Amino acid sequence: MKLFKSFLPLLLPVFCLFSCSKSSNDQQIQVSGQEFHAGSYIQNGDTLNSKNKSNGRAIKGTLKAGQTYYLSSDYAAATINKGDTLVIQSGVKVYIIGPVTGATAIGTQEHAPGILVNGTLLSLGTKESPNLFTVQNTALKSDPAKDPQSPNTDPAFKGYWGGIEGSTTSGDIILKWTRFEYLGGLTPANSPIRATLDSYGIFFQNPNANFVLEDCWLYGSHNDMIRVAGGKFEIMRNTFEKVGFIAGECVNVKSGSVGDIAYNLAVGGTGNCFKSANAGGLSPQANMACYNNTMISGGYRQQKAGEGGSLDFENGGRGLAYNNFIVNCAYGLSVLGGSGTVPAADTVNIKYGYTYNYGDNTAITTQFLPAGFITRVQTGDINGGNKTTPGANNPLFINYPLPAAANTQFINADYVGGYNFRLQSGSPAIGKGYTGFSPLAIVKVDKIFGATEITPPGKDIGAYQVDGTGNQH
Secondary structure, eight states, X not given: OOOOOOOOOOOOOEEEEOOOOOOTTOOOEEEETXXXXXXXXXXXXXXXXXSTTOSSEEOOEEEXXXXXXXXXXXXXXXXXXXXXXXXXXXXOEEEEEOOSSSTTOXXXXXXXXXXXXXXXXXXXXXXXXXXXXXXXXXXXXXXXXXXXXXXXXXXXXXXOBOEEEEOTTOOOEEEESEEEEEEOOBOOXXXXXXXXXXXXXXXXXXXXXXXXXXXXXXXXXXXXXXXXXXXXXXXXXXXXEXXXXXXXXXXXXXXXXXXXXXXXXXXXXXXXXXXEEOTTSOSSOOEEEEESOEEESOSSSOOSXXXXXXXXXXXTOEEEEESOEEESOSSOOEEOOSOSXXXXXXXXXXEXXXXXXXXXXXXHHTTSSOTTSOOOOOTTOBSOXXXXXXXXXXXXXXXXXXXXXXXXXXXXXXXXXXXXEEEOTTOTTTTOOOOSSOOOOOSOBXXXXXXXXXXXXXXXXXXXXXXXXXXXX
């Protein structure tokens, strides 16, 4: 797999001044060389959630390319106020710091700082120079050399910090080429969002604003990595790894949310990789177009029988699902028809097909069509039914051990490591995708203020296309 690299870009003089609507603080908006700039630069080495030992801090302006900043567990969240903008230029590192042990240890109640977004957040990393949010102390980090390792002891699921938490009145949150690690810490008792609960890694909840997550790498969360409980969204070409300890989706779409989820790689999620459920009472109806994703070994830490592992439509959720890989997941694509305590999905407005299922034992292959759901074999499915022979139609990834060893513990198969999920030249997934539909494309295409690219449906199954498009990790 291609790993993120960082370098300090050359900052050129200001050459262009954009005319923009002014926020309440009348910030200056500029492009400096290749780097977008709003307001004043925040000093290199600054603690974003404290100024002169204040308990929490309002921040706005720009984190400068290639520089380093901190979130301290000694203080409350950093807050972007309504009308304000925080820009994170490329190659920025934000380290979460704090004591490793004791009552005030990083990640404990009142000591898991995050960024509360009431205004606008733009993290504008690049492929050559991505941004990074992680804990600084290496003693707190997961050791890749120990993979596969038990989730009970893997620090990836600890939730050391509160992540990016958008309020119901936030502006846009645009996140590009940014790596986020160790999210989902407990929120403080006075938090306006999920007080005293484990936070979602990235939470967006304004139906009138835009959420873009593209080309990011998201590693380690205690609960949902992404929850969209209202908003126009584009979630494209990201990699999800080690999501959720005993519950939590890679992306959980609720009412008021409409958008595309495409070309993502999800390895080792706890609940569903991608879920549409119209809970929350907002308008419009939850609607996700979920296509050309690759899902590996999902669903094995989920405590709800029959739910978790790949794609799920329930509780009035609608959408489409085409060209998706579901490989050694606990359950296949799930469309809930109304049995049990959870309400049915909007089955009239769900379209799916061209699903490539693969399983290495009968416990997996007999749940390609999950028991208790109304999912049926569709046109273009590969290994579409529950009578599929284990190991049939190996997708031939460039570097991933299939068939899996007989003693494989899929609950621990939650890491990317050095595996490469691109397709070998002889893969039966090549040319088997369906392109006769369009993305919802609800967010505008814009290098800074929208999606850089809304990648259309691919002719090959999964997140990686043989022509080099799709996921770039």
